[in-house]
Amino acid sequence: MAKKVVTMGEIMLRLSTPGYQRFTQAESFDVVYGGGEANVAVSLANYGFDAHFVSKLPENPIGQSAINHLRRFGVNTDYIAKGGERVGIYYLETGASMRPSKVVYDRANSSIAEASSKDFDFDAIFKDAAWFHFSGITPALSETAAVLTEEALKAAKRNNVTVSVDLNYRKKLWTPERAKEVMSNLMQYVDVCIGNEEDAEKVLGFKPGETDVTKGELQLEGYKDIFKQMKEQFGFKYVVTTLRESYSASDNGWSALIYNGEEFYHSKKYDVRIVDRVGGGDSFAGGLIYGLLAKDDFKQALEFAVGASALKHTINGDFNLVTVDEVETLIQGDASGRVQR
Template identity: 30%
Template sequence: MTVFGFGEVLLRYTPPNYEQLKDTHTFDVNVGGAELNALITLAEFGHKTEMLTVLPQHALSHIALQKMYQTRVGTEFVKQQQGRIGTYYMEESFGYRSGKVIYDREHSTFAEHGNTVVDDLATQSGDYFIFTGITLAVNKTIREQIVSVLTKLKQQGTKIVFDINFRSNLWTKAEALPVIQSVLPLVDVLFFGKKDATHLLETNDEHDDIETCAKTIQKQFDIHLMASSNRNIEQSTLQGITLAGEKFINGKAYPYTVLNRIGAGDAFMAGFLHGLVKGWQLDAVTDFATKCSVIQHTTNEDALNIEENAVHNLSSHFGELKR
């Protein structure tokens, strides 16, 4: 069984020590991208993974490739073309100062050629195919092909995993809505947020709770399995929820502190898929995924790179030292 991730691999430039972008003279560099982040975590949990992306033919791509080699993410389907690598600049939040992201990924090798990597994809029954709304936002050509691509994959027995992940600074709601609506009926496992229901799809009102939102989306698009990780900002807790058929699971809420917000949703996705593949009960799957997201908030990396046992043994007290 192989988990495929289809999306852009990025370089993230972050000023050190919570400096503002306007004041910095140096940057820390990280490799990321939603789909790659999830694959890194799944590879650490022991799954066979393959990244489907396009990188440029110059030294910056070696930074990304080296990350994949180090984390045992497969590169068989990584293509290289002349061009540029997608980047973004992140100003980290601190206290009451909000974070900020500036994207510089237009006309990247993935934006221009990313759709070509799915042409050669031959999968076996039981595989998983992960992609996000970010992929659809970045590569305009794949939007026209995605329904036929997903239909072919499903005919081969592949499970389609989709995170809506709408980013308003990458594409407009008017551009995104018809594409995402065309994708949802083909999805086997959907990851979503409440605003996806209330602001993007407009299937729900803002006063609806997350359970109502999930059931409305499920009914409209016939999606059997849905999951979401939800932050309570006032209480500083994170809670996972799952809807499987008519069964709704409210997971345990965990307190969390933020060193880094990048990749928390990707860690949740990876933890959830890990539990599914392992055949765990859905309440255990939801709890494990939530723990993955909580722990990811404590790292400086874009992806959670941790053993399964360390997730199960999540500390019950802040700052606990295990000897």
């Protein structure tokens, strides 16, 4: 029987400029749907798990389109509540070379931002579940969303469900001060903490050593120092970060680091030519959850997560549409990109 995994958050309508056009050039937008925890659910469904996405969407054709998009890729939508006024929107301008990508949000007062625990039976949702994943984006949506997130976490723990978080700081949604206040409280429910150097600093107040990602440099000792502090303060089972070396908007180095309280492990690094980096971190989280549930040890889990997310950078849209076999082929050494016949 496939393991039941649950994610909760916002799925948005994504409107992207065609190709590499700027907003000021575009006369049309490409439509896809996506959002942090929805992207993780799609990854886990692709890997054969019984993936459930919890959210709230309006009863209109756009809300239904978002649901249909999830169902298309095998995600169970039974726990999506209906109601509220709107689906959140974000606009994406894809960068290239030295020009960064840009995102403009139009998500205020979306259905999930105004949802409450009355919309969900969390004990039923977490019955027989193996894992629950959320991100720092969800409690940042509104005061009520922060309360809702903690209610979900309490129910997950009542049902002995392993919990992971992707810290995912979004400066357009809240301040570092508010993020620390809310997220530090939620960490008491978390087993696996995922976050990059900005997330660790802005959300939890931890800063690594002399690391400057804008220069494409990594100082692993700085991460090791904050990982130890984070584990000591919050008691995480694993602390994990992706390591993005940003040579340009088109080319990145991509690897990850994990700490289990006794040992640090740095994964293989991939040099990635980027098609679409949106959802890269979510694809990593999905790969890590799969790996920790299906693999023999945490090092194998990390290698799977890094391989899966490296592949995501080559796929347009928010979702990582790869299979376990495709990831395994890559991490076992075939990164040639040759045609598979």
